[in-house]
Amino acid sequence: MASPTKELVRTANLTKTYADGTHALTGVDFSVTKGEIHGLLGENGAGKTTLSKILSGILKPTSGEIYIKGNLVRMKRPSDALGLGVGMVHQHFALVRPFSAFENIVLGTDLNPTGERAKEAKASIMELAKGVGLQVALDTPVESLSLGAQQRVEILKMLYRRVDILILDEPTSSLTIKETGELFKSLLKLKEEGKCVIFITHKLREVMDFCDSITVLRQGKVTGRISKSEASPITLARMMVGRNVEFELKRPPMTPGAEVFAIDNLTLLDKAGKEVVKDVSLRVRRGEIFGIAGVEGNGQTELAEAIAGIRRVARGSIRLKGTETGGKSSSVIRRHGAGLIPEDRRRMGLILEMNLEENVILGKQRDLQFRGSLTSIAWRKVRQFTSDLMKKFEITAKGPESPARSLSGGNQQKVVVSRELSSDPDFIVAAQPTRGLDVAATEYIRKLLLDSRSAGKAVLLISAELDEILQLSDQIGVMYEGRLIGVGAAETMSRETIGLLMGGIAA
Ligand SMILES: Nc1ncnc2c1ncn2[C@@H]1O[C@H](COP(=O)(O)OP(=O)(O)OP(=O)(O)O)[C@@H](O)[C@H]1O
Ligand SMILES: [Mg+2]
Incomplete structure (x- = not known):
């Protein structure tokens, strides 16, 4: 048991029930000590x-109590927490995009970013x-900063406020x-300085490599607290899910069928007219998963956008079942006949302000099965359809009328x-489909993609997770600086080869 002075954070019997009655936390006892990176895990x-x-x-x-550095506290707003040394970097960044990094860091403090003390402040931030x-x-x-740099801005923003309890909510889910x-x-340095980090992630490897101790939550309750020496990916997964998780998925042998999707010599430009996707060609057949590996930021996002009809095609063609779809709308x-699973589900996949049934028929408003009279939508049918989907896909939410925003990632x-x-597409493009998902949901989504393959669909998987690519793909290519390189049958490509290609090195 840590001495109370070393204990930077402690909660006792903490409970949170949201306004709609969701019990998000029940009787949570949680603590973190000085100089520790503490993993917070859970589905x-x-x-x-x-x-x-x-x-x-x-x-x-x-209800419940919170102790910061040994003192019972009642915080009413984020500035109270900051005053006590607690700061959080959110799962989804909250920076003001047109503002500079410096302006974002000092925003909300009493420093005027164009005033006299700005220069000093800048120097101290630099240091x-x-x-x-x-x-x-x-x-x-x-x-114009990369996601990694944006995150550094968020962390600096907290450190500039002299935070010594830093909470990072899934900080690595979109980093290279x-x-x-x-x-x-950087986190190890903070730890050496005697600060503590509460680190939320779904990546068990990171937990095993960097966390000193770990608390696991399941359905709002603590299922255990263990030190790194006691932990293994298998025990952690079991604590999170309450059952064993299959880390190895079976990919039954399949003979691919006819070609469904084809890209030829596709070139895409960014806003400044620079080529971000260069002369990419690929083919996907029925019963086949084509995996595009690569470090994020090498053109995959743009490629997926063009396929989904939300980015202009500069040159080349995209064909679905023989019909040109480049330049058509989503x-x-x-x-x-395409299923489009976008990379950024919060910006492109869902409308967070709308509820689930509205989201479920997004893009399907003209679908006959949801038609009431000629111009109206039969909401009763939509509701039934939504609750069926929720059952089938094990979606945890209060009901079809829950706002999308209230659901977990x-x-x-x-x-x-x-x-x-649900629309039984012939072709599915899935961009980073398991990013931010827990081990059970990841397993589930990967199984769905394999099932789609078994059902004879053509799947284009774009993922920065090498394990995912290796588990699911029949054919693999690597995106590097806008080009698709090293395309080949999965059996012929080793993890090492792909890893090297991801770094731009031809094996
Ligand atoms: N504003 C809200 N109103 C109602 N329920 C909410 C709200 N925010 C979250 N919830 C619910 O509270 C529970 C806990 O959600 P929370 O976001 O804390 O989970 P999480 O562990 O961070 O999940 P993830 O790994 O997906 O980010 C979930 O059932 C969620 O649907
Ligand atoms: Mg979360």
């Missing part, structure tokens, strides 16, 4: 973000950044392997995937 919807938001003053608990290895171009607008490595170096492409993704698969 989607387990209550990790809720707990973090309570600790950082964004939400008020329904702070250097000290913990979190360098960023301070004068660059946040919207290199950026993740750099982030951990709804036309869907009606032509994993359940939001299940809504998108279930909607896209």
Whole structure:
């Protein structure tokens, strides 16, 4: 048991019930000591973000106590938490995109970013950044920074406020392997300085490598607290899910059928007219998963956008069942038989303000099965359809009328995937389909993609998770600097070969 002075955070019997009656946390006893990286694990919807938001003053608990550095505290707003040294970096960044990194860091403090003390402040941020290895171009607008750099801005923002309890909610879910490595170096430095980090992730490998101890939540309750030496991926997964998780999926042998989807010499441009996808060609057949590996930011996002009809094609063609779909709208492409699972489900897959049934018929408003009279939607049918989907795809939410925003990340993704698969498409493009998902939901979505393959669909999988590519794909190619390189049958490509190609090195 840690001595109370070393205990930076403790909660006793913490409970949170949301206004709609959802019990997000029940009787949570949680603690973190000085100089520790503490992993907070749990399935989607387990209550990790809720707990973090309570600790950082964004939400008020329904009951229970919070001790910060040994003192019982009552926080009413984030500034109270910051004053006590607690700061949180959110699962979805909250930066002001047109503002520079520097402006974002000082935003909300009493410093005027164009005033006299700005220069001093900038120098001190630079020093702070250097000290913990979190360098960023301070004068660059946040919207032109990479996701990794944006995250460094968020962390610096907290450190600038002298936070010594740093909560990171899934900080690595959209970072490259290199950026993740750099982030951990910085976190280790913070730990040496005697700060503590509460680290939320679904990646068990990271937990095993970097966390000193781990608390696991399941359905709002603590199922255990263990030290790293006691933990293994299998025990952690079992604590999270309450059953054994299959890390190895079976990919039954399949003979691919006719070609369904083809891209020829596709070139795409960014806003500035620079080529971000260069002369890409590929083919996907029925009963086949074509996996595109690669570090994020090498053109995959743009490629997926063009396939989904939300990015202009500069040159080349995209064909679905022989028909050119390049330049067509998403709804036309869907009606032509495509399931589109976008990378950024919160921006493109769902409309968070709308409820589940509205989201489920997004893009299907003209679908005859939901038609009432000529111009109206039969909401009763939609509701039935939605609750059937919720059952079939094990979507945890109160009901079809729950707002999409209130669902956990994993359940939001299940809504998108279930909607896209429910129209029985011939072709599915799935971009980063398991990003941010817990082990059970990841297993589930991967199985669905394999089932789609067995059902004779053509699947294009775009993923930065090498394991996912290797588990699911029949053919593999790697995106590197806008080009698709090293395309070949999965059996002929080793993990090492793909890893090297991801770094631009031909094996
Ligand atoms: N504003 C809200 N209103 C109602 N229920 C909510 C709200 N926010 C979250 N919930 C519910 O509370 C529970 C816990 O959600 P929370 O976001 O804390 O989970 P999580 O562990 O962070 O999940 P994930 O790994 O998907 O991010 C879930 O059942 C979720 O649907
Ligand atoms: Mg969360």
